[in-house]
Amino acid sequence: MFSENGQAFVMFGVRGKTRVSMGDPVASNEQNLVDLIWDFKTQASRDQGHATFYQVHKTNIHHYIDANFALLKLGEEALVDLPGFALEGSRRARLRQAHNRAKRDGLSFELLATPHTDSLLDELKTISDEWLTDKGVREKGFSLGFFDRDYLKRSPLALVRQNGEICAFANVLTTDTHHTATIDLMRHRNSADSSTMDYLFIELMLALKERGYAWFSLGMAPLSGLTERASAPLWDRFGMLIYKRGKRFYNFEGLHKFKEKFDPVWEPRYLATDKRGVSPYLALADVGALAGGGFSGMFRK
Numbered sequence: 117m118f119s120e121n122g123q124a125f126v127m128f129g130v131r132g133k134t135r136v137s138m139g140d141p142v143a144s145n146e147q148n149l150v151d152l153i154w155d156f157k158t159q160a161s162r163d164q165g166h167a168t169f170y171q172v173h174k175t176n177i178h179h180y181i182d183a184n185f186a187l188l189k190l191g192e193e194a195l196v197d198l199p200g201f202a203l204e205g206s207r208r209a210r211l212r213q214a215h216n217r218a219k220r221d222g223l224s225f226e227l228l229a230t231p232h233t234d235s236l237l238d239e240l241k242t243i244s245d246e247w248l249t250d251k252g253v254r255e256k257g258f259s260l261g262f263f264d265r266d267y268l269k270r271s272p273l274a275l276v277r278q279n280g281e282i283c284a285f286a287n288v289l290t291t292d293t294h295h296t297a298t299i300d301l302m303r304h305r306n307s308a309d310s311s312t313m314d315y316l317f318i319e320l321m322l323a324l325k326e327r328g329y330a331w332f333s334l335g336m337a338p339l340s341g342l343t344e345r346a347s348a349p350l351w352d353r354f355g356m357l358i359y360k361r362g363k364r365f366y367n368f369e370g371l372h373k374f375k376e377k378f379d380p381v382w383e384p385r386y387l388a389t390d391k392r393g394v395s396p397y398l399a400l401a402d403v404g405a406l407a408g409g410g411f412s413g414m415f416r417k
Contacts, residue, residue: 166393
């Protein structure tokens with residue numbers, strides 16, 4: 117959905133009557149962002165639907181409050197300051213050791229610009245299928261990356277090779293502003309070295325640093341940063357219970373620890389739902405259904 121002046125847009129999915137924006141509106145300035153929050157809400161209401169914004173930034177919270185949205189904290193996004201990222205120093209000893217071990221084990225890195233050949237994508241599809249089978253999972257969607265050849269053709273690819281053979285890959289999301297980069301889909305072979313993913317992130321961040329990028333997003337750690345104090349909101353206390361005891365469904369703590377090793381800045385992310393529409397908890401269920409390909413996908417790998 118684009119703004120009238122064409123300088124802002126919302127990326128969204130629909131589940132039932134819930135329209136879910138993936139993040140804040142993408143806008144050239146603050147006023148365009150505010151206008152599109154209201155426009156998205158108005159259009160959803162006209163269609164007998166409910167507007168929801170998923171993973172909004174803390175700097176925009178007041179705009180959603182002004183537009184009568186309720187807010188729930190979802191977790192925290194890990195952002196690495198690339199100009200300050202390096203492997204030297206005692207704080208980065210463990211990363212440096214993992215990086216050196218990976219190189220000794222024959223790993224090498226390549227950041228491959230578009231266009232990509234069909235033969236390369238065939239090889240990546242084999243790796244992706246192997247990863248899905250090994251993990252016992254199926255492809256997701258919406259806020260989670262999934263293998264799509266046309267999509268992967270449009271972005272740079274980070275490749276890790278072991279003794280010349282591709283063993284891991286990720287597609288890299290960048291912009292001409294060089295402000296923030298991130299990855300979406302990430303897969304590896306079952307036989308990949310244990311340090312492969314550490315190596316991929318280290319090499320990618322160093323490469324993006326050389327290209328002048330300011331930040332690298334490691335993505336969100338769900339339910340991170342909530343509090344379990346007795347006076348905390350019910351959502352926070354419930355979320356902390358899941359965070360600590362929900363390993364059967366998702367390794368929340370493990371994901372946080374993996375990202376923490378890169379010494380990121382943690383920034384909160386929120387769910388914003390129209391107070392006159394669906395309950396925030398039901399809206400969150402709709403987000404889960406979008407990502408899982410239906411409500412059954414929320415409870416199955």
